Amino acid sequence: MTQQDTQTPLIDLRDISISFGGIKAVDQASVDLFPGEVVALLGHNGAGKSTLIKILSGAYKRDAGDIYVRGEKATIANPRDAKDYGIETIYQTLALADNVDAAANLFLGRELLTRWGTLDDVGMEAEARKVMGRLNPNFQRFKDPVKQLSGGQRQSVAIARAILFNARILIMDEPTAALGPQETAQVGELIKQLKKDGIGIFLISHDIEDVFDLADRVAVMKNGQMVGSAKTGDVTKDEVLGMIILGKCPPGAIPGPGAIQE
Amino acid sequence: MASPNLEHLSDDARAGPVSRFLKATEIDSRLLGMIGALVLIWIGFHLYGGIVNGFAAFITPRNLWNLSVQTSSIGIMATGMVLVIVTRHIDLSVGSILGFAAMMMAVTQVNILPEFLGLGHPAIWIIAIAVGLLVGMLVGAFHGWLIAYLGIPAFIVTLGGLLVWRGATFLTTRGETIAPLDSTFALLGGGPYGAVGSTWSWILGVVACVGIVFMLLSGRKQRKRFQFPLRPVWADTFLGVVGCGAVLGFVMLVNSYPWPRGIVRQYAAANNIEVPDGGLFISHGFAIPVLILILVGLAMTFLTTRTRFGRYVFAIGGNPEAAELAGINTRWVTVKIFALMGFLCGLSAVVASARLNSASGNLGTLDELYVIAAAVIGGTSFAGGIGTIYGAILGAVVMQSLQAGMVLIGFDAAVQQIVVGSVLVVAVWVDTIYRKRAQ
Numbered sequence: 001m002t003q004q005d006t007q008t009p010l011i012d013l014r015d016i017s018i019s020f021g022g023i024k025a026v027d028q029a030s031v032d033l034f035p036g037e038v039v040a041l042l043g044h045n046g047a048g049k050s051t052l053i054k055i056l057s058g059a060y061k062r063d064a065g066d067i068y069v070r071g072e073k074a075t076i077a078n079p080r081d082a083k084d085y086g087i088e089t090i091y092q093t094l095a096l097a098d099n100v101d102a103a104a105n106l107f108l109g110r111e112l113l114t115r116w117g118t119l120d121d122v123g124m125e126a127e128a129r130k131v132m133g134r135l136n137p138n139f140q141r142f143k144d145p146v147k148q149l150s151g152g153q154r155q156s157v158a159i160a161r162a163i164l165f166n167a168r169i170l171i172m173d174e175p176t177a178a179l180g181p182q183e184t185a186q187v188g189e190l191i192k193q194l195k196k197d198g199i200g201i202f203l204i205s206h207d208i209e210d211v212f213d214l215a216d217r218v219a220v221m222k223n224g225q226m227v228g229s230a231k232t233g234d235v236t237k238d239e240v241l242g243m244i245i246l247g248k249c250p251p252g253a254i255p256g257p258g259a260i261q262e
Numbered sequence: 263m264a265s266p267n268l269e270h271l272s273d274d275a276r277a278g279p280v281s282r283f284l285k286a287t288e289i290d291s292r293l294l295g296m297i298g299a300l301v302l303i304w305i306g307f308h309l310y311g312g313i314v315n316g317f318a319a320f321i322t323p324r325n326l327w328n329l330s331v332q333t334s335s336i337g338i339m340a341t342g343m344v345l346v347i348v349t350r351h352i353d354l355s356v357g358s359i360l361g362f363a364a365m366m367m368a369v370t371q372v373n374i375l376p377e378f379l380g381l382g383h384p385a386i387w388i389i390a391i392a393v394g395l396l397v398g399m400l401v402g403a404f405h406g407w408l409i410a411y412l413g414i415p416a417f418i419v420t421l422g423g424l425l426v427w428r429g430a431t432f433l434t435t436r437g438e439t440i441a442p443l444d445s446t447f448a449l450l451g452g453g454p455y456g457a458v459g460s461t462w463s464w465i466l467g468v469v470a471c472v473g474i475v476f477m478l479l480s481g482r483k484q485r486k487r488f489q490f491p492l493r494p495v496w497a498d499t500f501l502g503v504v505g506c507g508a509v510l511g512f513v514m515l516v517n518s519y520p521w522p523r524g525i526v527r528q529y530a531a532a533n534n535i536e537v538p539d540g541g542l543f544i545s546h547g548f549a550i551p552v553l554i555l556i557l558v559g560l561a562m563t564f565l566t567t568r569t570r571f572g573r574y575v576f577a578i579g580g581n582p583e584a585a586e587l588a589g590i591n592t593r594w595v596t597v598k599i600f601a602l603m604g605f606l607c608g609l610s611a612v613v614a615s616a617r618l619n620s621a622s623g624n625l626g627t628l629d630e631l632y633v634i635a636a637a638v639i640g641g642t643s644f645a646g647g648i649g650t651i652y653g654a655i656l657g658a659v660v661m662q663s664l665q666a667g668m669v670l671i672g673f674d675a676a677v678q679q680i681v682v683g684s685v686l687v688v689a690v691w692v693d694t695i696y697r698k699r700a701q
Contacts, residue, residue, distance in 0.1 A: 057587075059586075059587055078589070079587050079589045080589035080591075083589055089587070091587065093583075093584075095581070095583060095584035095588070096581065097576070097577035097578075097580035097581045097584050097585060097588075097647070098581055098647070099576060099577075099579065099580035099581075099646075099647035099648060100573070100576055100577060100580060104577070108573075108577055108584075108585070108588040108590070109585075109589035109590050111570050111573060113570070117569075118564075118568040118569060119567075119569060119570065119572075122484050122485070122490070123488075125490070126488045
């Protein structure tokens with residue numbers, strides 16, 4: 001076990017590897033996440049962040065490595081397994097079914113049923129109105145297919161879906177990519193709120209300002225390998241950029257296998 | 263300069279009472295368009311027959327009753343094709359599955375069961391149907407497995423199936439036709455004895471009306487409970503009146519088509535009834551295959567709109583990746599869709615072979631094209647995620663109306679094919695324009 005004895009990590013990914021057609025997309029990457037903590041995963045396009053996260057959310061099957069959830073070894077073979085562990089994901093593509101309405105998307109795969117085993121559409125819409133009222137009070141288009149919603153509205157549907165089922169671990173892959181400044185600020189507020197509730201969050205972002213604003217720790221990947229991780233207080237923005245671009249690990253960070261040996 | 267003015271005017275009118283009316287009643291404007299097209303087709307054939315041939319026979323109880331029976335087989339399969347196309351697949355093998363299932367049923371009830379149970383045993387038709395449904399479902403499930411788990415495109419799997427099952431059908435009896443079938447089984451195809459008569463038709467009609475009113479009322483109650491916006495009372499009343507009116511009108515239609523004189527005489531002689539001088543008026547009432555189609559339509563509508571399975575089908579069609587990420591077992595759903603399609607082919611096989619009272623090697627040939635056309639004319643989109651059961655059934659009625667109408671006014675087969683093919687392409691073109699505008 002690691003030396004953090006205060007708590008067991010909510011999530012502990014150990015030596016995860018996956019390759020696609022001979023290319024190692026993720027190579028022996030390890031990262032952990034504690035309750036109430038935001039860990040930002042950084043790196044260039046193709047560095048392996050999204051792939052690593054998709055292994056955790058069950059979308060990809062890893063070739064090697066172990067996933068521990070609250071200290072116990074977890075078997076995550078598909079998205080359903082991940083959800084059973086309380087791991088919810090907001091994908092970069094949002095992963096919404098465009099042709100059905102917001103409530104149907106929120107409950108996709110976990111529909112509420114009536115006594116007779118039929119879909120409880122009214123009940124689901126009522127729940128949807130509740131959660132959307134919290135996230136985006138202006139949202140009123142519950143009957144429209146989500147295809148007809150704006151980028152920001154679609155994003156809030158995707159976020160609402162992730163927090164609807166009392167997630168313990170939240171994965172956010174570029175959650176503010178489609179949002180304007182005001183909505184981005186709203187997501188920031190939401191993240192702080194969720195942190196307070198003890199939810200652990202993996203945040204993937206390109207925006208270094210955002211990351212320093214929201215994250216407790218950063219973990220940087222390059223070419224599928226972990227360059228290193230650091231508390232945001234221990235490193236500067238320039239040092240983190242150096243990790244992303246050059247793979248150089250500054251003194252304040254714990255180096256990983258991907259760090260340049262000097 | 264007149265035309266832009268006119269357009270402007272019609273735009274204004276659309277934004278006025280008509281669109282407000284559609285919004286309040288929540289009627290799909292596509293549905294209205296299809297019903298409008300259907301009415302035009304009917305009136306067109308009727309007038310053409312009257313003017314050119316001096317014999318207007320389309321809008322008569324007899325023709326419409328026959329039309330309803332002829333629609334059944336294609337309509338039943340079209341409801342399943344909706345799910346297949348909604349999930350971005352295709353099934354080219356439905357006609358061959360129908361032929362194969364029909365042949366299996368025919369062999370079961372004519373060649374196998376009578377040996378063990380004796381000819382005319384009351385269980386024969388039930389066992390035969392069970393065999394047909396099971397054969398259809400297994401073939402469909404097998405196709406679904408090849409598509410979902412082996413990753414072979416549906417087009418290829420079912421193209422192969424089209425040939426394989428047609429070949430298997432001919433091979434079973436070396437090309438012979440099996441006839442006649444079990445007498446009870448044959449009733450399921452319609453005909454004077456295969457219809458429920460006027461009393462039962464009225465009973466079913468009234469039950470349907472009660473159902474419509476109940477659904478409208480319970481819908482209101484549900485919305486009230488959660489304080490969602492209600493439809494205006496007049497809109498609900500309008501829907502109720504139109505719905506019940508349509509049902510009762512249909513009942514009156516099928517009841518106004520009497521048995522032919524020969525059948526009446528035969529029936530009277532068998533039951534010792536005196537036939538009065540003016541002849542006896544015995545109504546057909548609903549044909550059994552039509553009732554089967556209605557039942558299938560209701561069940562499939564329920565399945566697609568009220569169950570998890572239906573929700574998953576549409577979600578997969580809208581975004582397969584999202585459905586997978588949401589934890590839906592998309593492969594297993596695909597297998598179920600094709601199994602259901604096969605099951606419905608089996609049911610259609612019952613209707614089609616019972617109607618002809620025989621099973622031949624080429625029963626159901628080219629049905630796949632009519633079934634796909636019915637679904638597509640009914641608004642099912644090849645881009646996936648969009649389609650309705652009632653649309654597909656209406657589409658089947660449109661296809662069959664064209665066919666029957668052209669036969670009635672004496673177009674020859676070559677012209678019929680040209681017209682049906684053109685209508686299909688034009689219908690989808692119109693639909694594409696409609697969708698672009700709606701966005």
